[in-house]
Amino acid sequence: MxxxxxxxxxxxxxxxxxxxxxxxxxxxxxxxxxxxxxxxxxxxxxVTSYTQVKKPLKDALSTPDFGAADLAFLEDRMDTKARREIGYQRDEALRCARAIRCFRETITPRKFGRxxxxxxxxxxxxxxxxxxxxxxxxxxxxxxxxxxxxxxxxxxxxxxxxxxxxxxxxxxxxxxxxxxxxxxxxxxxxxxxxxxxxxxxxxxxxxxxxxxxxxxxxxxxxxxxxxxxxxxxxxxxxxxxxxx
Incomplete structure (x- = not known):
């Protein structure tokens, strides 16, 4: 911001x-x-958190269907990364995956489609x-x-x-x-x-x-x-x- x-x-x-x-x-x-x-x-x-998802989520705001397919793929990739990594990298992947899930549950066509x-x-x-x-x-x-x-x-x-x-x-x-x-x-x-x-x-x-x-x-x-x-x-x- x-x-x-x-x-x-x-x-x-x-x-x-x-x-x-x-x-x-x-x-x-x-x-x-x-x-x-x-x-x-x-x-x-x-050191900034969420660097892997901030731009995709920002771009998704102005994308048809709010980038649902691309974000689902990115969320899966973050979950996979969290299983493979340790320490900070694992924690950051988990944070990013959570941010994507919250975005998808908050920014929906029903709420923002108008x-x-x-x-x-x-x-x-x-x-x-x-x-x-x-x-x-x-x-x-x-x-x-x-x-x-x-x-x-x-x-x-x-x-x-x-x-x-x-x-x-x-x-x-x-x-x-x-x-x-x-x-x-x-x-x-x-x-x-x-x-x-x-x-x-x-x-x-x-x-x-x-x-x-x-x-x-x-x-x-x-x-x-x-x-x-x-x-x-x-x-x-x-x-x-x-x-x-």
Whole structure:
């Protein structure tokens, strides 16, 4: 979901959607400092789970029948790999197979067949109080009513081990930021078309139409981030280029 580049360090205030959602949920100053540091000094190399299935699942969103045959084959391949591997490789294959199963049970023609789903656009940049928020979608949704076409999007979350309480707020923040970032485009976005999908719980969270308080919180958070950005130092494990 809208992450910062995985090289260099960000000289200007820049957050991903995930950073904003985490910042809103942070309960103390050290947590907020850590989040700003992670955004300003992204790690060069990170071990990422679900790399074997993220692109196939993203592509399946805009494929007829949501790629049922291809995903069934990929799921079988992950199950086979899990039986043959040990350690991390086995665990990762099991995670990937589970993600595919949850996707297939959540994204069905019965639930999503009425939407027009297409490949995701390029990252959307939305600036709030000097902080550029990068919003990446897994797919774009359009829906037509009375000759008026509205827009929205889908973002998949692979949060199988996340705290459920925190995740509910995170999903709401992501869908809300999606709605905000799409405003001003060629098509008016609708809250019901902006969806953050938690695959683990097979739960779809749509943006709220009552968003004034949420946007005020984001605005205040971005003011704080912009004010503190220059003072944030790199973490001990920073592996980017020399700092100026």
């Amino acid at each position: 809208g992450d910062s580049p995985n090289y260099g360090y960000n000289r200007n205030p820049q957050f991903s959607v995930n950073h904003v959602a985490e910042y809103l949920a942070a309960s103390n100053a050290p947590q907020r400092t850590r989040i700003i540091g992670a955004a300003k000094f992204p790690k060069k190399v990170e 939407y027009q789903i297409s490949a995701a656009p390029k990252t959307i940049h939305h600036t709030v109080e000097g902080v550029r928020i990068n919003v990446s979608l897994d797919a774009l949704i359009t829906a037509e009513t009375d000759d008026v076409t509205n827009s929205g999007g889908i973002l998949l979350l692979y949060a199988f081990s996340a705290d459920r309480g925190d995740l509910r707020d995170r999903l709401a923040a992501i869908s809300g930021l999606m709605l905000w970032s799409l405003e001003g485009g060629q098509m008016e976005p609708l809250p019901r078309l902006c969806m953050a999908i938690d695959l683990a719980e097979k739960n779809v969270t749509k943006a709220s139409s009552a968003h004034q308080r949420f946007r005020e919180r984001v605005t205040e958070s971005c003011k704080e981030v912009a004010a503190r950005w220059k003072e944030i130092r790199p973490p001990d494990d920073y592996d980017g280029p020399p700092l100026e």
